[in-house]
Every structure is written in structure tokens, then in C-alpha cells.
């Protein structure tokens with residue numbers, strides 16, 4: 001049986017930070033008899049990620065996300081528990097592990113600043129022993145998907161943020177890693193650039209079975225790419241499960257927008273049970289309803305009995321507000337099944 005891409009059991013990382021007394025005397029004392037204070041960044045994490053899965057790894061600043069990624073990529077050694085990446089210990093087998101993984105840190109580049117992108121890509125392909133013909137095929141594919149044609153001859157230092165990120169993704173995937181860790185891949189980008197990057201990531205996971213662990217504060221990334229999310233808080237996992245479960249549980253209200261044939265006169269409109277009027281302007285009517293009291297089909301049917309409706313749309317609950325409720329402790333107050 002193939003080993004799991006990511007297998008984390010009871011992972012723990014405690015940093016020992018030297019405590020320094022003030023002044024020169026303190027510095028000298030610290031040299032001979034250092035005292036430490038301890039910070040546990042991750043505490044008892046367990047999760048597994050399968051082949052081709054795209055998992056959103058989210059939490060507030062300082063929750064422990066970067067520490068986890070650093071351990072999974074083999075940069076840091078854990079202080080407790082066990083990590084296996086494709087069956088290996090990533091810290092003890094850093095070289096072998098590096099061949100199978102790709103890492104993108106949103107604000108840092110791993111490319112050579114002064115080299116043209118094409119030269120960086122060629123170097124990386126050579127470092128990883130990518131066969132020439134395979135390299136050519138991938139370069140062509142990535143150029144098309146990430147619109148790299150005009151960038152290939154440009155040095156990284158002359159690129160805009162969005163161009164750099166496209167270059168970075170190409171460089172990360174040119175050796176066809178099985179697992180990719182993406183830390184804020186769309187940070188600071190405009191909507192078009194974000195979309196291109198999300199499409200690229202989606203394609204890599206769907207067509208090449210690349211496993212993706214995605215750290216982001218951009219819930220649009222999560223919404224478009226992840227079916228499953230892991231939420232981490234203060235070093236602990238507080239939720240690991242389907243995004244849809246969280247949405248259904250916390251998104252108690254939905255909105256439904258109707259377009260009517262004639263200009264609205266709401267004075268005689270009888271609002272369906274469990275719904276309230278959000279707005280009525282021209283021929284657009286927006287109602288909000290509580291999902292535990294009414295269903296979309298009932299609300300729609302009752303409105304359509306009274307008005308000539310040409311079209312209507314149901315809006316999904318807004319993920320941003322749901323996640324912020326969870327960050328504020330909503331999960332501690334309720335039990336949600338993953």
C-alpha cells in the first residue's frame with residue numbers, strides 16, 4: 001500500500017527561548033547559566049492528508065500554522081509525536097523529502113533575484129534531474145496556464161507581485177512534487193491574478209493528484225480550492241472536516257434574491273414564515289430566512305404565488321462571517337461533527 005502523503009500523530013513543538021536579564025551582567029550570566037522560557041507552538045496535533053487532497057490549514061496569527069509547515073517540510077524537528085511524509089521522517093530524511101515536495105511562502109522568493117525566470121527554471125529542473133523532454137512539456141504547459149511567455153526572459157527582481165507568484169508556482173512544480181505546501185499564495189494580488197493562481201492549483205491537484213496543504217487568510221482561496229479544512233487554535237486542532245459541514249452548521253441564515261416582472265409594491269406582500277425583508281427596489285426583492293424555520297423552496301414558492309418572478313438566486317452563507325464566529329470561540333460552545 002502506498003504511504004500517506006501526510007501523516008501527523010500527536011505532534012508537539014515547544015520552543016525554548018533564552019531568558020536574558022537586562023544589562024551586560026545579565027548577558028554574561030546568560031552565557032554561563034542560561035535560563036529558558038518555553039512556548040508550546042503546537043500541542044498534540046494529529047491529522048492525515050490523502051493523495052490529491054487540497055486541505056485548507058487555517059487559524060488566527062500565532063495559532064501554530066507556520067510551525068506545523070516547518071516541521072512537515074523538514075526545516076524544524078518536533079519535540080514530540082511523529083510525522084511521516086510519504087512514509088519518511090522529513091527531518092531525518094531531508095534530502096529525499098525535498099524531492100517529493102514543493103513549498104511556496106507568499107512573501108519570500110526561492111528564485112534567483114537577478115536571473116531571468118527561464119534560467120531559474122532550467123537550473124531547478126537540472127537540480128532535480130528532470131529529463132529534458134519532460135521539462136519542455138511542463139514548461140509549455142505552465143507557460144500556458146500561468147501566462148508566463150512574457151515573463152520567461154525577465155529577471156525576478158523586475159517582476160510585480162503577481163508575476164513573481166506565477167513564476168514561483170512554476171518553479172515549485174517543475175520537478176513534479178507529490179506534495180505542495182502553499183503559504184498565502186494569493187496575498188496582495190488582484191482578483192484576476194488570484195483567480196489564475198487558484199485555477200492552476202486546482203488543475204495540479206485534479207490532474208496530477210498533487211496533495212496540497214494550503215495556509216491562507218484569504219477565505220476565497222479556501223472556498224474555491226478546499227473541500228476539507230483544518231482549523232488550528234493555540235496549537236490545537238479545533239476542527240477537521242468538510243467545509244460544507246461548517247457552513248451548514250453556522251450559516252443559519254441564507255438570502256434569496258428575486259427578480260420580478262413588474263416594479264415591486266411590497267405593501268401587499270405577505271412575507272413567508274421565517275423570512276424577513278432585506279430590500280425591495282425596482283424589481284429586485286431580497287429576503288433573508290432562517291434555515292431552521294424555512295426552506296429555500298418554501299420561501300420561493302410563497303413569493304411566487306404572490307408575484308410574477310422571472311428569476312431568483314439563493315446566496316450561500318458568507319464564509320468570512322462563519323469563520324470569524326469560529327475564531328471567536330463558537331466551536332467551543334457547540335459540538336460540530338466533522
Ligand SMILES: Nc1ncnc2c1ncn2[C@@H]1O[C@H](COP(=O)(O)OP(=O)(O)OP(=O)(O)O)[C@@H](O)[C@H]1O
Pocket residue numbers: 015016017039040041059060061062063064065066067068
Ligand atoms: N522560533 C521560535 N521561537 C520562539 N517562539 C516561536 C518561534 N516560532 C514561532 N513561535 C511562537 O509559536 C507560536 C505559533 O507561531 P506560528 O508562527 O506557528 O503561528 P502562525 O499560525 O503561523 O501565525 P501567522 O499566521 O502569524 O504566521 C507563536 O506564539 C509564536 O510566537
